[in-house]
Amino acid sequence: MALRLEDARFEASFGAVSQLPEPNTPEVCFVGRSNVGKSSLLNRLVGRKALAKVSSKPGKTANINFFAVDGIRLVDLPGYGYAKVSEAERRRWADLISGYFEQERSFNLVVALVDIRHEAQALDLQMIEFLREEELPFVVVLTKADKLSKARQQKQLALLARQLDVAREDMIVCSSETGQGIHEILRAVEEACL
């Protein structure tokens, strides 16, 4: 069964977990460092240019944004690890992310985004470790693949699989610019939700 993506619409934005809507649908959430490409991926998946706000300056999404698509929810979580905001603001974002996962929701799939160009960062390792400990279903998506040659992509895939200790089958190389990997991610979303 395929998701009817043309149904995608922005649902609401929340600055506190106490405001989140009832968990009455399957949810697919997107986590990763700020600027890793969460909003761009979300837009590409649903085939819309600007459903989720993309920013060239990191750290803009300090809210949890919900999108409704054909009976499921896509959840754009705040990016972690943005250094140029105050300690208090960083704490607030971290509380939003952990508060979301502490709720009793339908965590059908967590899409964990990691920039394919770099080594795994401490916060990426922490996030993956957390997902494993909580036994949440997740897939690791390596973003911005268009910035590397195919050969470099394969090298980074092997390196990051080792560093994050994730099987290669659970990693998808993707580019929101070229569309590489997008069908695979959609398939994972559909398998997890439908």
Ligand SMILES: Nc1nc2c(ncn2[C@@H]2O[C@H](COP(=O)(O)OP(=O)(O)O)[C@@H](O)[C@H]2O)c(=O)[nH]1
């Ligand atoms: N080349 C390239 N740039 C990307 C890709 N995905 C995101 N970007 C750029 O990275 C920046 C941050 O993207 P955004 O989606 O806002 O990241 P977010 O903070 O994780 O939501 C923007 O300038 C995007 O245009 C990609 O696949 N390829």
Ligand SMILES: [Mg+2]
């Ligand atoms: Mg964003």
